[in-house]
Amino acid sequence: xxxxxxxxxxxxxxxxxxxxxxxxxxxxxxxxxxxxxxxxxxxxxxxxxxxxxxxxxxxxxxxxxxxxxxxxxxxxxxxxxxxxxxxxxxxxxxxxxxxxxxxxxxxxxxxxxxxxx
Amino acid sequence: xxxxxxxxxxxxxxxxxxxxxxxxxxxxxxxxxxxxxxxxxxxxxxxxxxxxxxxxxxxxxxxxxxxxxxxxxxxxxxxxxxxxxxxxxxxxxxxxxxxxxxxxxxxxxxxxxxxxx
DNA sequence: CGTCTGCTTCGAAACCTGTCAACCTAGGGG
DNA sequence: CCCCTAGGTTGACAGGTTTCGAAGCAGACG
Numbered sequence: 001x002x003x004x005x006x007x008x009x010x011x012x013x014x015x016x017x018x019x020x021x022x023x024x025x026x027x028x029x030x031x032x033x034x035x036x037x038x039x040x041x042x043x044x045x046x047x048x049x050x051x052x053x054x055x056x057x058x059x060x061x062x063x064x065x066x067x068x069x070x071x072x073x074x075x076x077x078x079x080x081x082x083x084x085x086x087x088x089x090x091x092x093x094x095x096x097x098x099x100x101x102x103x104x105x106x107x108x109x110x111x112x113x114x115x116x117x
Numbered sequence: 118x119x120x121x122x123x124x125x126x127x128x129x130x131x132x133x134x135x136x137x138x139x140x141x142x143x144x145x146x147x148x149x150x151x152x153x154x155x156x157x158x159x160x161x162x163x164x165x166x167x168x169x170x171x172x173x174x175x176x177x178x179x180x181x182x183x184x185x186x187x188x189x190x191x192x193x194x195x196x197x198x199x200x201x202x203x204x205x206x207x208x209x210x211x212x213x214x215x216x217x218x219x220x221x222x223x224x225x226x227x228x229x230x231x232x233x234x
Numbered sequence: 235c236g237t238c239t240g241c242t243t244c245g246a247a248a249c250c251t252g253t254c255a256a257c258c259t260a261g262g263g264g
Numbered sequence: 265c266c267c268c269t270a271g272g273t274t275g276a277c278a279g280g281t282t283t284c285g286a287a288g289c290a291g292a293c294g
Contacts, residue, residue, distance in 0.1 A: 022164040027157040034160070038152030039282085040144040047139040050230060059241065072283055074242055093291060095241065101230055108228035111221050156252085176271065189253055191272055196251095210261055210270060 033107055036083035041066060042076045049086055050099040058094045150224055153200035158183060159193045166203055167216040175211045 022030065037043055048065065049057040063073045077097060080086045084103050089096045139147065154160055165182065166174040180190045194214060197203045201220050206213045 021168055022161055024157065024161065027160045027164070031155055031157040031160045034151050035155030038148055038155040040141065040148040041282095043144045043148045043151070044139055044141065047144070051138055063241095069284060070241070071243080071285080075282080078242085090241095090291090093240065099230075104228050104230050108225045108230075111225035111228065158252090180271095186254060187271070188255085188273080192252080195272085207260090212271065 030107070030110060033083050033085065033103070036079050036085055037107075039076065039079075041068065041073075042080055045073070045076055046080060046085055046099060046104075049097050050101075050104070055101070056089070056096045056098050058096050060094050062097070147224070147227060150200050150202065150220070153196050153202055154224075156193065156196075158185065158190075159197055162190070162193055163197060163202055163216060163221075166214050167218075167221070172218070173206070173213045173215045175213050177211050179214070 037046070044066075045062060048062055049055070052061075059073070059077070062077075063070055066073060077086065077088070080097075081088055085100055086097045087100060089098055154163070161183075162179060165179055166172070169178075176190065176194070179194075180187055183190060194203065194205070197214075198205055202217055203214050204217060206215055
């Protein structure tokens, strides 16, 4: 288990949403990533990780920021990890999470649309 | 009910995710929008609407594109409408949907991040 | 080598979402 | 004015998701 998923292939990463109809396969892949962002806790977790100095944040620093238990935070981090939005990195005792910048940029590009014609 | 929600206030619309920690209130608002995008059907619906000529698409043109019943498509369109991503416009017999470009651009700006420091 | 802290995983309950069947409302044509 | 088609809404059920408590595993320190 804990097998890393291969999400957002190159052909998918840069398809603008308003340029052409998204194929069903790409839509399922993108929807999985957006679904991972569809939770306030995960959105804040990703924000804290991405805005952290060096782009890395320790779980011991993330957990006390919420009124949730450790396992719950771990679950949300797992969802973000399986969505390809963050990557876990073990540095000694603590586990550090790092945001996947290209993946976020790809999602941003999908939503980036031209002004209404 | 069916009251239009006031989502994504100006202070929220342009906060980059990787620049600073997103407040809980803004996170809930953004998460609601991303949650609406977290379904393949809704993502394709928004794509079809946004990529349609003039940015407007008729329900009678959207429904046959999926293997879903009419009410289900209507429900997904309602979710997109309440998330502020699309706006409904009645033109005679059929209802036309139009994508909310500024809203999509705001979400794109949130995910747009600077390269890792 | 023993123990301790910290993170993950497993299992179960409560909540929410997606889907469909049936009914109601709005506009067009005769 | 009446009937017909097209969309939208409501109610209900199946499935997934979120959350917590308990147990398991990896690494650090004495």
